[in-house]
Amino acid sequence: MTQKQQKVVILDFGSQYTQLIARRVREAGVYSEIHPCGISPDRLEELEPSALILSGGPASVSDPESPGLESSVLSLGCPVLGICYGMQLLARICGGRVQPSENREYGRADLEVLQDSPLFKGVAGPGDVLKVWMSHGDTVLEAPEGFAVPARTDQVDVAAMAHPGRGVHCLQFHPEVSHTEGGDRILRNFLFEVARLQPTWSMASFIDTQIREVRERVGSSKVVCGLSGGIDSTVVAVLLHEALGEQLHCIFVDNGLLRADEGEEVVQYLRRHFDLNLSYVQAQDEFLSRLEGVSDPEEKRRIVGNTFIEIFEREARSISGVRYLAQGTLYPDVIESVSSKGPSAVIKSHHNVGGLPERMDLELIEPLRELFKDEVRKVALELGLPDFLVWRHPFPGPGLAIRMIGQLDSQGLEILRQADRIVHNELMASGWYFKIWQGFAVLLPMKTVGVMGDERTYEHVVALRVVESTDAMTADWAKLPDELLSKISNRIINEVRGVNRVVLDISSKPPSTIEWE
Ligand code: XMP
Numbered sequence: 001m002t003q004k005q006q007k008v009v010i011l012d013f014g015s016q017y018t019q020l021i022a023r024r025v026r027e028a029g030v031y032s033e034i035h036p037c038g039i040s041p042d043r044l045e046e047l048e049p050s051a052l053i054l055s056g057g058p059a060s061v062s063d064p065e066s067p068g069l070e071s072s073v074l075s076l077g078c079p080v081l082g083i084c085y086g087m088q089l090l091a092r093i094c095g096g097r098v099q100p101s102e103n104r105e106y107g108r109a110d111l112e113v114l115q116d117s118p119l120f121k122g123v124a125g126p127g128d129v130l131k132v133w134m135s136h137g138d139t140v141l142e143a144p145e146g147f148a149v150p151a152r153t154d155q156v157d158v159a160a161m162a163h164p165g166r167g168v169h170c171l172q173f174h175p176e177v178s179h180t181e182g183g184d185r186i187l188r189n190f191l192f193e194v195a196r197l198q199p200t201w202s203m204a205s206f207i208d209t210q211i212r213e214v215r216e217r218v219g220s221s222k223v224v225c226g227l228s229g230g231i232d233s234t235v236v237a238v239l240l241h242e243a244l245g246e247q248l249h250c251i252f253v254d255n256g257l258l259r260a261d262e263g264e265e266v267v268q269y270l271r272r273h274f275d276l277n278l279s280y281v282q283a284q285d286e287f288l289s290r291l292e293g294v295s296d297p298e299e300k301r302r303i304v305g306n307t308f309i310e311i312f313e314r315e316a317r318s319i320s321g322v323r324y325l326a327q328g329t330l331y332p333d334v335i336e337s338v339s340s341k342g343p344s345a346v347i348k349s350h351h352n353v354g355g356l357p358e359r360m361d362l363e364l365i366e367p368l369r370e371l372f373k374d375e376v377r378k379v380a381l382e383l384g385l386p387d388f389l390v391w392r393h394p395f396p397g398p399g400l401a402i403r404m405i406g407q408l409d410s411q412g413l414e415i416l417r418q419a420d421r422i423v424h425n426e427l428m429a430s431g432w433y434f435k436i437w438q439g440f441a442v443l444l445p446m447k448t449v450g451v452m453g454d455e456r457t458y459e460h461v462v463a464l465r466v467v468e469s470t471d472a473m474t475a476d477w478a479k480l481p482d483e484l485l486s487k488i489s490n491r492i493i494n495e496v497r498g499v500n501r502v503v504l505d506i507s508s509k510p511p512s513t514i515e516w517e
Pocket of ligand 1: 472516
């Protein structure tokens with residue numbers, strides 16, 4: 001990134017969609033950064049935004065505790081887009097009337113376009129109706145003086161408002177979610193028609209920025225990077241290798257919770273192509289003994305997370321000058337593990353975030369923290385990583401510990417490994433592996449009756465979890481062909497000793513999650 005690179009600053013008021021805004025802006029080829037809504041006016045000015053977007057949020061502007069906005073944002077000299085709560089704040093600052101609505105609006109709504117607006121260019125004109133996504137409690141009852149009102153819905157008279165002369169544009173609905181018709185174009189219109197930005201940002205420039213920032217931050221210290229065999233940590237390792245060369249030490253830990261042959265392939269590839277100072281730590285017993293007798297999913301996640309960190313710290317002590325630990329944390333890991341004041345409650349403690357101990361000797365480096373998986377794949381392609389790595393299905397940090405439901409034992413883990421290998425091989429052979437997000441086996445903590453030969457059996461149940469998704473935030477179960485399902489089921493029951501039943505998980509996320517624990 002050159003000093004003059006255009007930058008969109010997104011102020012986060014706690015919406016679960018804030019990252020999606022950033023992602024849409026990046027997809028449009030413009031660099032964006034998210035900052036907390038409480039940022040000081042001086043700091044905001046220092047950032048020299050080329051455009052400002054105010055996100056939505058769960059608060060009500062009439063609540064005295066709700067996050068506010070300094071009116072100085074309007075004298076920064078850059079265009080401002082307020083979305084949902086952002087619109088209500090702008091309405092209030094500019095003298096409009098906002099109040100909690102009698103009719104809260106959630107989900108789809110019909111947006112009636114009343115007049116032309118640069119934001120609606122190429123999307124809709126007067127008299128057209130767009131399906132948009134709404135999620136708000138407060139409503140702007142009256143737009144501030146001098147503002148145009150280019151759209152309404154049945155529930156709200158001011159569903160959009162704008163003062164082009166002051167560079168202020170506001171939308172009550174969410175253009176960033178895929179359910180909003182023309183939403184992407186509306187955001188692009190803000191970037192290119194209103195703010196007149198140039199689409200010059202790319203994953204290549206993301207890599208350059210990260211490399212520069214890591215070099216600046218790390219100086220002459222050393223960094224250890226935990227490798228899991230998956231795409232995220234591999235991308236981090238390769239990126240940091242570019243940035244730091246010899247200052248980077250990678251550690252691959254076999255925790256006894258890996259799939260069959262997990263990691264070997266990746267480690268071999270990395271050893272062949274990069275000089276990562278890679279050490280391979282065998283810690284199966286350490287992990288499994290700590291997990292013995294534990295059945296609570298969050299407890300398992302905490303134990304695995306803590307044990308990883310202990311091992312990384314132990315390894316790091318054997319190398320002089322190590323100050324940082326690098327991890328492949330992604331955005332969905334962050335929001336599902338962190339409970340903010342906003343709407344995102346803790347769903348699961350993803351091991352590289354929520355499973356961290358309170359006190360750590362090493363400082364974290366997480367270059368992918370703001371990216372979604374598909375963006376990481378773009379970074380991986382940009383870095384020249386091979387297809388087998390780029391398109392590998394995600395595998396959670398706690399590994400098979402959260403796919404063997406309840407308490408773990410080595411026999412169960414072995415059953416799971418064998419069943420999982422069959423699922424993997426059949427998905428590969430049928431070509432489905434590359435069409436889906438993830439497909440794996442889950443071992444249930446129960447036995448059921450079956451009949452094999454003429455014998456009664458009383459054995460384990462394996463569940464098949466296969467999902468389609470683009471970013472793991474939402475997912476649907478994949479509709480695999482019957483023949484493939486039969487083949488997988490027959491092979492597991494015939495080939496894996498100890499299993500006499502296979503069931504199929506047909507739940508979407510939400511309300512379920514992808515992993516069972
Ligand atoms: P869930 O189960 O929350 O999973 O719907 C969403 C995606 O994240 C993966 N996952 C994890 N990845 N550490 C990770 O690195 C974790 O602790 C973890 N838990 C879930 C999961 O496989 C899915 O792709």
